[in-house]
Amino acid sequence: MINLILFGPPGSGKGTQAAKLAQEFNLLHISTGDLFRSELKNETPLGVEARKYMDKGELVPDEVTIGMLSNKLDEYAGKVDGFIFDGFPRTQPQAEALDKLLDLKNTGISLVLALEVPEDEIVTRIIERSKTSERADDKDPEIIRNRFRVYLKETAQVADHYKKSNKVVSLNGVGTIDEIFGALRSEVSKLKK
Numbered sequence: 001m002i003n004l005i006l007f008g009p010p011g012s013g014k015g016t017q018a019a020k021l022a023q024e025f026n027l028l029h030i031s032t033g034d035l036f037r038s039e040l041k042n043e044t045p046l047g048v049e050a051r052k053y054m055d056k057g058e059l060v061p062d063e064v065t066i067g068m069l070s071n072k073l074d075e076y077a078g079k080v081d082g083f084i085f086d087g088f089p090r091t092q093p094q095a096e097a098l099d100k101l102l103d104l105k106n107t108g109i110s111l112v113l114a115l116e117v118p119e120d121e122i123v124t125r126i127i128e129r130s131k132t133s134e135r136a137d138d139k140d141p142e143i144i145r146n147r148f149r150v151y152l153k154e155t156a157q158v159a160d161h162y163k164k165s166n167k168v169v170s171l172n173g174v175g176t177i178d179e180i181f182g183a184l185r186s187e188v189s190k191l192k193k
């Protein structure tokens with residue numbers, strides 16, 4: 001199996017690139033943000049709970065997020081060549097839980113691809129995205145800046161967890177979609193050699 005984590009701040013292009021990588025390498029793209037938005041749209045109890053945090057740009061509590069992710073893995077294990085995680089893990093406990101869940105399925109993380117994009121570029125990109133994304137958390141610059149703060153405070157350190165096992169490759173996330181995809185694809189292709 002190839003199991004990838006696409007890592008980086010909100011608006012760094014994780015969703016766009018994860019979808020392209022999933023198609024190229026036949027992986028299942030799991031975005032916890034998309035899963036929460038789908039729950040929210042269907043007004044499920046999980047969605048109602050998640051909204052309280054999402055609207056403020058805060059993280060949904062770990063137990064809720066890990067439970068949802070675990071269900072998704074169980075649903076697809078054995079049916080796909082691997083997973084690409086987008087927006088997960090975002091905390092140290094989530095990273096540890098993911099390691100355990102994959103270990104139970106006799107697999108693990110192959111590579112963490114970290115996209116580097118400066119904060120001002122992030123805010124510009126997300127405001128632009130808000131014109132079409134219909135995401136409440138994309139519209140207000142203060143909420144966007146809070147998401148970036150939460151990333152620095154709670155998520156950035158998750159990369160250190162995987163650096164211990166030399167699994168992290170950092171790439172410049174500023175450029176055209178195709179340029180960045182080319183760089184990511186070449187890193188993933190090395191896993192197959």
Ligand code: AMP
Pocket residue numbers: 010032033034036053054055057058059060061065086087088089090094137147
């Ligand atoms: P995203 O689409 O990845 O930018 O996520 C949108 C929002 O969903 C985040 O600001 C969080 O409120 C919530 N969320 C998504 N993934 C996670 C996660 N792994 N842990 C906690 N909250 C998450």
